[in-house]
Amino acid sequence: MSVTIIVGSQWGDEGKGKIVDYLSENADIVARYQGGANAGHTIILNNKKYILHLIPAGILHKNVKCIIGNGVVIDPIAFKQEIDMLKENNIDVTDRLFISENANLILPSHKQMDRRQEMYLMKYSVNIGTTGRGIGPAYSDKISRYGIRVCNIKNSNILENKIKNHLIFYNESLKKYNDSLDLRGEALDIDEEFNTTHQYCNYLLPFIKNTSYYINNAINKNKKIILEGAQGTLLDIDYGTYPFVTSSNPSSGGACIGAAVPPNKINKIIGITKAYNTRVGNGPFPTEQINEIGNILSKRGMEIGATTGRQRRCGWLDLVALKYSVMINGTTEIALTKLDVLDTFDEINIATKYIFNSEKTDIFPVNDLDNITPEYTTLQGWKENIVGINRYDDLPNATKEYIQFIEDYVKVPIKIISTGPDRKDTIFKE
Secondary structure (H helix, E strand, O other): OEEEEEEEOOOOOOOHHHHHHHHHOOOOEEEEOOEOOOOOEEEEEOOEEEEEOOOOHHHHOOOOEEEEOOOEEEOHHHHHHHHHHHHHOOOOOOOOEEEEOOOEEOOHHHHHHHHHHHHHHHHOOOOOOOOOOOHHHHHHHHHHOOOOEHHHHHOHHHHHHHHHHHHHHHHHHHHHHHHHOOOOOOOOOHHHHHHHHHHHHHHOHHHEEOHHHHHHHHHHOOOEEEEEOOOOHHHOOOOOOOOOOOOOOOOHHHHHHHHOOOHHHOOEEEEEEEOOEEEOOOOOOOOEOOOHHHHHHHHHHOOEOOOOOOEOEEEOEEHHHHHHHHHHHOOOEEEEEOHHHHHHOOEEEEEEEEEEOOEEEOOOOOOOHHHEEEEEEEEEOOOOOOOOOOOHHHOOHHHHHHHHHHHHHHOOOEEEEEOOOEOOOEEEOO
16 A cells, blocks of 8 residues: 655645656556646646646546546536646546546636735735636535535436526625725626536536545555645645635645545655745745846746746745654655746755744744744855756755755755756665
């Protein structure tokens, strides 16, 4: 039995897609356990870019079965678009892609509500900076116990009743937001919305499965399984920089709930960690560099959101935050990504302490980050091109020292090192 959780260690965008894709070559099953189409995993294979939002990155390997778990909220329209993209690239998903019947659906009305809520919060300068993909409202419906589940698609009468009741309720709520915002927003056309939603929901039918039994039967047969998260630990609804977080649990605990895997079946937890830090949207970011350094990181790292196209905020690696993430996740090893982006710097800063209430600390004050100042340790840059290096011994000494410094600080080994965007640009370190 081998069950590995792949979790983002920072604010998302750490390069999980590439690592999941790489490790999936030897896996039997890859299961996505939370989030929705607000996440984008970018994989570059033979100079071709694939961007996946809902479907696990393992789908690019023809012998891998993929699961969209019960912890995911599924947009049927986005799902079909993704399937169409894979078909255009001759990637067949027949009999190897399954959707949990317990997962909840995202409807077009959820997206409209998401945008209205963000506009309302913006009016008072407290907006979150969401993707507008309907994730928050869908999870809210789930927790409020009037969400629409994938299993409801199997019964047309139940589905029709649930969708129409949902739309009537949302019409009332949207009207209140429109009135508050002085908008002339049209009411949802119940019949039109239903017909569109019903059409796309039916597209999901061949993929629906009781994945709880499926994945646990696979565990009992000693299959190799990867549980893939979206976003990152610092965006976790419970452990992230609330309220500037996502609406689910990207941390490792969310994997057990979101994929129906018992905790005692987990063998390994890999924390995907970018060699510097980025963040999309609003919220505190202690090591952010709003200067030429940030511009260099952004340009070299091509830091544009795969889902929204938004520019990512960039800054130095924050080891105080990373150590917190390691603690929350129980990380057993780290995959360090985008190390090559740092090739150009003479010196590289790493945050190793915070000054909080006039005292130094290495504790991550998740609820008070606006009141801290990072203290940096400066390391020598390597000023060499490391793109494509796939042997650890071939890295410059300064690069190895950077890696060792991180390992010594967080007390977790770095086992995988990404030296470029392509699948082959990867080092496995003993």
